[in-house]
Amino acid sequence: MRAVNVCYCCPWRLLLLHFLCSSSMGSPSPSTDPEKKVGSQGLRFRLAGFPRKPYEGRVEIQRAGEWGTICDDDFTLQAAHVLCRELGFTEATGWTHSAKYGPGTGRIWLDNLSCKGTEGSVTECASRGWGNSDCTHDEDAGVICKDQRLPGFSDSNVIEVDHQLQVEEVRLRPAVEWGRRPLPVTEGLVEVRLPEGWSQVCDKGWSAHNSHVVCGMLGFPGEKRVNMAFYRMLAQKKQHSFGLHSVACVGTEAHLSLCSLEFYRANDTTRCAGGSPAVVSCMLGPLYATSTGQKKQQHSKPQGEASVRLKGGAHPGEGRVEVLKAGTWGTVCDRKWDLQAASVVCRELGFGTAREALSGARMGQGMGAIHLSEVRCSGQEPSLWKCPSKNITAEDCSHSQDAAVRCNLPYTGVETKIRLSGGRSRYEGRVEVQIGVPGHLRWGLICGDDWGTLEAMVACRQLGLGYANHGLQETWYWDSGNVTEVVMSGVRCTGSELSLNQCAHHNTHVTCKRTGTRFTAGVICSETASDLLLHSALVQETAYIEDRPLHMLYCAAEENCLASSARSANWPYGHRRLLRFSSQIHNLGRADFRPKAGRHSWVWHECHGHYHSMDIFTHYDILTPNGTKVAEGHKASFCLEDTECQEDVSKRYECANFGEQGITVGCWDLYRHDIDCQWIDITDVKPGNYILQVVINPNFEVAESDFTNNAMKCNCKYDGHRIWVHNCHIGDAFSEEANRRFERYPGQTSNQIV
Structure with missing residues (x-):
C-alpha cells in the first residue's frame, strides 16, 4: 500500500516542485513559443475584416468551437501587444475601435479587457469574464501588429481569413474608347x-x-x-x-x-x-464639377440644415470634421466614430464614401465648442445632424479626441502633370510641369517671380506630398536636370486649388523678370504642418487703454511701434494713448511652428535683451466698419517660444540665451499686455465704433495646414476716454450669416454690452 501511495503522490509533488521552480526562475517577459502557452490551449485567434493588411484587422477568438470578438471598452495598446503575440507577431503598433474593420458576428467573448502587456496569454488579463458583455458588434476592437513574426512561431494558431477572392479595386x-476622354x-x-x-x-x-x-x-x-x-x-x-x-x-x-x-x-x-x-x-x-468645367450639380438642401466642413487636411476630402450649430462651428468627438458616420460626412460634402474614419485628433485639434459625440449613422442619412448622437458636456470629451475623415476621391490624373527634380528626397526639388497636347507633350519649368507659400501648397497638393514647408524662388542648388525651358509664369494661387493650372497665370506668353534656370520655382513638401490659432477670449478679457508718457517710449519708438505722428511729438513731454491687450497664440497643428529665417539672420534687440527671428509675425489693426484702416500696431519683430504647454507636452523653445525659437505642437506663445509694443497706438483715432483685427502670419511666410483661422476680429466702441471690446472670434468660427451680422453691426449706443 505504501508503495502504491508513493507512486500515486510523487507525480503531483514533482509537478508542484516543477511549477514552483519554473515560477521562481522564469523571466517576466512573455513567452515566444505558442506551443508552451498553457493558458491559450483550446483558443484560436485570427484577424478578420476588410479592407486591411495581413498584419491588422478585427480580432476574433474561437472558444468552445465558436468564433467571437472583443469589445473595445477599456481596450489599450497593452492588450493589443498580448493579442499580437497570440497571433504570432512580435508586438503591436496600434489598435482600433468602433469596428473599423467592419462588425463581426456571433459572441462577444471579452469586454473591459485589461492587460499589463507582459502576459503570456490573453487568459491572464483581467476582464468581465468569457461571454459577459454589454457591447454590440459596432464596438469590436481591432489590432495593428508589427509586420514581424515571432521566431519559430507555428501558424497553426493564426487563422487570418479564409483564402477567398476579395474585390480590392x-x-x-x-x-467607347475613341477620342480623348x-x-x-x-x-x-x-x-x-x-x-x-x-x-x-x-x-x-x-x-x-x-x-x-x-x-x-x-x-x-x-x-x-x-x-x-x-x-x-x-x-x-x-x-x-x-x-x-x-x-x-x-x-x-x-x-x-x-x-x-x-x-x-x-x-x-x-x-x-x-x-x-x-x-x-x-x-x-x-468641387470637381467646377474644376472640370462640367455643369455643377444642384443639390437641394433641406431648410435649416446645418453645414459641415473639413479643416486641417493636406488634400481635398480629408480633415478634421466640424459642424455648424447656432451660427458657430464646432468639432465632433471621436467616440463611436466609424466608417458609416464618416461616409455620411464625405457624401454630404460631395465626395465618395469614407476611406478612413480617423480618431485622436489625427488632423489636428480644433478650438472652441465640441458639438457632437457618439454619432451613430446607418450610412443612409443625408446629413450628420440626421444621425442619432449624444448631447455633449464639458467633461465628456476634449479636443484631443476630435474626429476626422479621409474620403474617396475621383481620379483626375493631375499628379501626372507635375514632378520634382534635383532634390535630396522625393519631397523637395525644382517644380516641372507638363504642357502641350497628346503627341506633343513637353516638360518645362516655372518662373520663380512671386512664387510663395500659397503656390507651393497647391504644388505639393497636386503632387500628393502633403503640405508645403517652403516655396522657393531660387533653385540653382537643384540644377541637375536637362529641362531648361520656362513654360509658366505669373502664377498666383489662393491656396485651395487642386492643381497649378487652376491658379491664375500668364497664358502662352511667358514673362519672367529674372531669366535663367537659377530663378525657377521649387518646393519643399511635408506630411505634417503647424496650425496657429489666437485665443480670442483672452484678447477680449485683457483689452484696456493706457496713456503712456513719452519718456518711457524711447525703446518703442526705436522699434517703430508708434504711429507716425509720434515723430513730431514734443519728446520727452506728453504721452501716447495705447490700446493694450494680451496675445496668446496656440499651435494646434501636427508639426512645430519654426521661423523661416535661420539663426544667422536673427536680429538682436537691445531693448528686449533677446534675438527676434521674424520681422512680421502678427498684424494689429483698428478698422472702420467698412474696412478702412485707421490705426495699426507697429511691432517690429518677434521672438517665438513655448510660454506654456498642455499637461503631457514639454517645452522645447525659448528666447533666452540665443535658444532655439518656435512653438511646439500643444504649446502656446504668450505676449502679455504689459510688454513693449504689445499695443496699437490710437492717439489719433476719433471716438466711434470700430473693428479690432489681429492676423497671425499675415504674409504666409511660414507654411501652415490652415490659413483661414489666422485672423481674429472684435467689435469695439471708443468714446474718447474708454474702450469696450466684445464679440471677439476667430475669422472662420462663425457661419456666413453670423459674419454678415458682425460686419453690419451698428455699434454700441452705450457701454452696456449685451
Whole structure:
C-alpha cells in the first residue's frame, strides 16, 4: 500500500516542485513559443475584416468551437501587444475601435479587457469574464501588429481569413474608347481586379444600391440613371470576361467587398447567360464639377440644415470634421466614430464614401465648442445632424479626441502633370510641369517671380506630398536636370486649388523678370504642418487703454511701434494713448511652428535683451466698419517660444540665451499686455465704433495646414476716454450669416454690452 501511495503522490509533488521552480526562475517577459502557452490551449485567434493588411484587422477568438470578438471598452495598446503575440507577431503598433474593420458576428467573448502587456496569454488579463458583455458588434476592437513574426512561431494558431477572392479595386471603363476622354471617368462598365486581371460584373440582379456603393468607392457622392439600351447594343458586339455575379448591396457599405457577392469558378463554362456587363453612371461632386468645367450639380438642401466642413487636411476630402450649430462651428468627438458616420460626412460634402474614419485628433485639434459625440449613422442619412448622437458636456470629451475623415476621391490624373527634380528626397526639388497636347507633350519649368507659400501648397497638393514647408524662388542648388525651358509664369494661387493650372497665370506668353534656370520655382513638401490659432477670449478679457508718457517710449519708438505722428511729438513731454491687450497664440497643428529665417539672420534687440527671428509675425489693426484702416500696431519683430504647454507636452523653445525659437505642437506663445509694443497706438483715432483685427502670419511666410483661422476680429466702441471690446472670434468660427451680422453691426449706443 505504501508503495502504491508513493507512486500515486510523487507525480503531483514533482509537478508542484516543477511549477514552483519554473515560477521562481522564469523571466517576466512573455513567452515566444505558442506551443508552451498553457493558458491559450483550446483558443484560436485570427484577424478578420476588410479592407486591411495581413498584419491588422478585427480580432476574433474561437472558444468552445465558436468564433467571437472583443469589445473595445477599456481596450489599450497593452492588450493589443498580448493579442499580437497570440497571433504570432512580435508586438503591436496600434489598435482600433468602433469596428473599423467592419462588425463581426456571433459572441462577444471579452469586454473591459485589461492587460499589463507582459502576459503570456490573453487568459491572464483581467476582464468581465468569457461571454459577459454589454457591447454590440459596432464596438469590436481591432489590432495593428508589427509586420514581424515571432521566431519559430507555428501558424497553426493564426487563422487570418479564409483564402477567398476579395474585390480590392474597382474601376469604370468607358464603353467607347475613341477620342480623348476627360478625367475623371464618371460612366462606364464596372470592372473589378482579380488575380487573373480585370473582369466585368454580370448585371443580373444589379440594383441602384450596388451603383451607389461603386460610385462611393470611386469618389462620387451619388449615381444617376444610365441609357442601358445603348450599352446592351454595344455588348452584343463585344466579348466580355465576367468574374463576378449576384452582387447585392444594401447601399450603406463603404466598399464593394462588404456586399454579398459571388465569384465565377474557373470551370464555369456559361457566364452571365442572357445578361450584360453592369454599367454605372456617377454624379460629380461640386468641387470637381467646377474644376472640370462640367455643369455643377444642384443639390437641394433641406431648410435649416446645418453645414459641415473639413479643416486641417493636406488634400481635398480629408480633415478634421466640424459642424455648424447656432451660427458657430464646432468639432465632433471621436467616440463611436466609424466608417458609416464618416461616409455620411464625405457624401454630404460631395465626395465618395469614407476611406478612413480617423480618431485622436489625427488632423489636428480644433478650438472652441465640441458639438457632437457618439454619432451613430446607418450610412443612409443625408446629413450628420440626421444621425442619432449624444448631447455633449464639458467633461465628456476634449479636443484631443476630435474626429476626422479621409474620403474617396475621383481620379483626375493631375499628379501626372507635375514632378520634382534635383532634390535630396522625393519631397523637395525644382517644380516641372507638363504642357502641350497628346503627341506633343513637353516638360518645362516655372518662373520663380512671386512664387510663395500659397503656390507651393497647391504644388505639393497636386503632387500628393502633403503640405508645403517652403516655396522657393531660387533653385540653382537643384540644377541637375536637362529641362531648361520656362513654360509658366505669373502664377498666383489662393491656396485651395487642386492643381497649378487652376491658379491664375500668364497664358502662352511667358514673362519672367529674372531669366535663367537659377530663378525657377521649387518646393519643399511635408506630411505634417503647424496650425496657429489666437485665443480670442483672452484678447477680449485683457483689452484696456493706457496713456503712456513719452519718456518711457524711447525703446518703442526705436522699434517703430508708434504711429507716425509720434515723430513730431514734443519728446520727452506728453504721452501716447495705447490700446493694450494680451496675445496668446496656440499651435494646434501636427508639426512645430519654426521661423523661416535661420539663426544667422536673427536680429538682436537691445531693448528686449533677446534675438527676434521674424520681422512680421502678427498684424494689429483698428478698422472702420467698412474696412478702412485707421490705426495699426507697429511691432517690429518677434521672438517665438513655448510660454506654456498642455499637461503631457514639454517645452522645447525659448528666447533666452540665443535658444532655439518656435512653438511646439500643444504649446502656446504668450505676449502679455504689459510688454513693449504689445499695443496699437490710437492717439489719433476719433471716438466711434470700430473693428479690432489681429492676423497671425499675415504674409504666409511660414507654411501652415490652415490659413483661414489666422485672423481674429472684435467689435469695439471708443468714446474718447474708454474702450469696450466684445464679440471677439476667430475669422472662420462663425457661419456666413453670423459674419454678415458682425460686419453690419451698428455699434454700441452705450457701454452696456449685451
